Amino acid sequence: MDQRSKQLRKKIVDVLHHAGRGHVGPSMSLVEILRVLYDSVLKYDSANPRMPERDRFILSKGHGCLALYVLLADKGFITEEELFSFCSFNGLLGGHPTTKTPGVEFATGSLGHGLPFAVGVAAALKMDKSKSRIFTVLGDGECGEGSVWEAAMSAARQKLSNLTAIVDYNKLQSYGPTEEVTGFEPFAGKWESFGFAVREVNGHDVAALEKIFAELPFEQDKPSVVICHTIKGKGLPFAEGDPTWHHKTKMSAEDHVRIIKSIEDYHA
Structure with missing residues (x-):
């Protein structure tokens, strides 16, 4: 995990500590x-978030906001002060994304809505003969929603x-392993059967992600899906794979210091 990934994680923890709550x-x-x-793939202008030529992005798993x-x-869509307004009274940023935040295309939080909305946007862009693309990130647990598969079809x-x-x-998921709660395997096979071109990748390998996103679309007449194998709580050794770290409240000053140090010392 390089310094940029560590710095982003430390900022997440700083905001969470300031707010007193959040999904870790x-x-x-x-x-x-x-x-x-945001570094390598999306086309956008933070000074003009509604630029018509922009690529669209939807965080369907809104709790990862x-x-x-x-x-x-x-990237300059919001200020540092606005970032630290997370979950504060009259603050810009809520516990799930809303469109009052510059750069947010669609309010998410109720799972299963991001992909259906993205399908509508993609269809509209296609009808307009636009070169813009749309990307949406789903959680694996979210894929238990029927609306995801209706949209995929x-x-x-x-x-x-x-x-x-x-x-x-x-x-x-928030209360246990996805395979025990719902069970998706063979996961790639499901997406393939619904007509998607599928690739799988280590979701924490920056170089591998850059390479696979550069190959989009994977097929010229199909939507694409990238299945990113990740670790919940990645970067916090004591939180990795632990569902009790899905959401935390009232992080103490001592916990804050301990967590920041664990990120700085992380070598896996």
């Missing part, structure tokens, strides 16, 4: 995915090659 595990598994999207907010601040039927779904496959 779901944010940490997203860091490299969002970092690569701390990672998104940190990237939006990093529609995307394949319309041959929406401008649409990329990205699954944060950390294999852990």
Whole structure:
């Protein structure tokens, strides 16, 4: 884990400590995915968030929003002061993304809505003959929603090659392992059967993510899905794979110092 990934994680923890609450595990598994999207893939202008030629991004797993907010601040969509307004009275940033935040295309939080909305956007862009693309990040637990698969069928039927779904496959839901709660395997096979072109990647390997996103679309007449194998709580050794770190409240000053040090010392 390089210094940029560590710095982004430390910022997430700083904001969480300041707010006194937030989703830890779901944010940490997203860091490299969002970092690569905003550093290398998405076309945008933070000074003009509604630029017509922009690529669109939807964080369907809205509870991972701390990672998104940190990237939006990093890229100049919001200020440092606005970043630290997270979950404060009259603050800009809520516990799930809303469209009042610059750079947020769609309010998310109720799981299963991001991909259906993205399909509609992709279809509209295609009809307008736009070169813009749309990306949406789903949680693996979210893929238990029927609306995800209804949207997937529609995307394949319309041959929406401008649409990329990205699954944060950390294999852990808020109350237990995904495979025990729902069971998705063979996961790649399910997406293939619904008509998507599928790739799998280590979701914490920046170089591998850059390479695979550079190959989009994987097929010219199909929507794409990237299944990112990740670790919930990545970067916090004591939180990795631990569902009790899905959400935390009232982080003490001592905990804050301990967590920041654990990120700085992380070598795996």
